[in-house]
Amino acid sequence: MTATNTALARLRTLFPNAPNKVVNPASDEQYPAAVAVPWSQTCWTPAAGYVYLSTVEELAGTLAIIRETGAKFAIRTTGHNPNVGFSSGDETAIVLEIGQLNSRELILADGEGDQGAIARVGPGNTWRNVYGWLEGLGLSAIGGRDPEAGLGGFLTGGGMGAFPNLYGLGADGVRNFQVLLADGSLINANAEKNTDLYRALKGGGSNFGIITQFDIAVHPLIKVQYDLNLNSPEDHDAINQATVAVQHAMEEDSKIGIFTNFNNGFVAVGSLYADHSDKPPRGLELFRNLKSLVKTAVPSTRGTILRSVCTVSTLISHELYEDVYRAWVEVCKTLPSGVVLHYTIQHMGKAGVQAGKGSGGNIMGYVSVPQTWWIVACEWPKDGSDDSDAAAIQSLAEAREVLLEYKCMNFARGSQKVLASYGAENVKRMQEAAARYDPEGVF
């Protein structure tokens, strides 16, 4: 009997009165549904079993069996990470499904109203749950731009919200991680206790233990104003110029948020403002005035089903943006029909780095300058192949001397050296934390 089969047999005896908790290929309807949860079909790899955990006690019992048997496992909240094996497993592995750990509670600091209030939230929440709940309380938090993304991976991978310069990243604002360690102990990691683990979890990924609860900073409700426009790619020069100008304007006005996505036949430009204002905020009018506006719309990118991403970070440079555009046009000409390769320019400002530090900081080691975190994404039908690659941007940026070391975990391909990009000192801190909190290397 393999370690995984032994673990599954023991898990069934752990939950004798709840047969639906352990789902395996013999579970007629549940099994196909459990396999097909991840956002990208590349991760629809049938696992030996899926275990649905709804309490920390159940999770602890399950983890003990996993550890004792040495079974291969993965943790899943929403399955939004498109890297195979991150929150999925094959027939040799068990997936621990923790989406039901979705409690939400507002903790008020010394009864002083919203000042210093904290949202105590389970890792299985989606941002949609959290936003909706907080909005009812007149509050907001730094979460994903796609509300279906989950807290678990988003916050441990850094977490870029719509307004990076306002309060920094999601990880910056985590006040406490409650963590289930491999040895079964449940500990808190914060600015006073287990500070090394606290630091490591702020963007250092999920391989230290299972986070069972996050305490995150909340802010007064952000009133968002936004345009989502589709422009013609032929206007690339003006779009890139406007993007650069808005990125510079963001250093002066941290309420601005943007993304520029070069896609198959259109450029989707999202311009956001974290307030209601009658006239367009400075900088954003550049997007509104682009001559190539096709329509104001939310683009539909659901045409294909298999997806992958990768990332690189650079300084802001109109010349680089034009180099990348030209290289992308050439690559697109070589793609088989049905394959969509697209890229997005995302801003992280000096103001955002400072705001993040002020809010608590993280372990990701990116420099304090206005910069661009690129996402290169590929979507392809079943018989296609993955053509996403950030290497071209990297070498173009190198040639222009605007390449930065940092790689954003949440948009990285599994094979990219994300943790090494945080710098030697931070790598050492993460290794020390892993050795201390997970000495047997269970995670």
Ligand SMILES: Cc1cc2nc3c(=O)[nH]c(=O)nc-3n(C[C@H](O)[C@H](O)[C@H](O)COP(=O)(O)OP(=O)(O)OC[C@H]3O[C@@H](n4cnc5c(N)ncnc54)[C@H](O)[C@@H]3O)c2cc1C
């Ligand atoms: C459509 C889309 C939009 C996105 N938008 C944004 C965005 O705006 N900003 C941004 O920063 N990122 C964004 N992302 C990236 C996203 O944040 C990452 O893919 C993230 O890993 C997803 O986390 P999850 O918990 O939802 O997914 P999962 O795939 O379930 O988990 C991701 C990883 O975290 C681990 N993990 C999850 N929970 C825990 C836990 N409690 N303890 C330990 N490990 C855990 C899993 O094992 C896995 O390795 C987006 C992704 C998609 C697909």
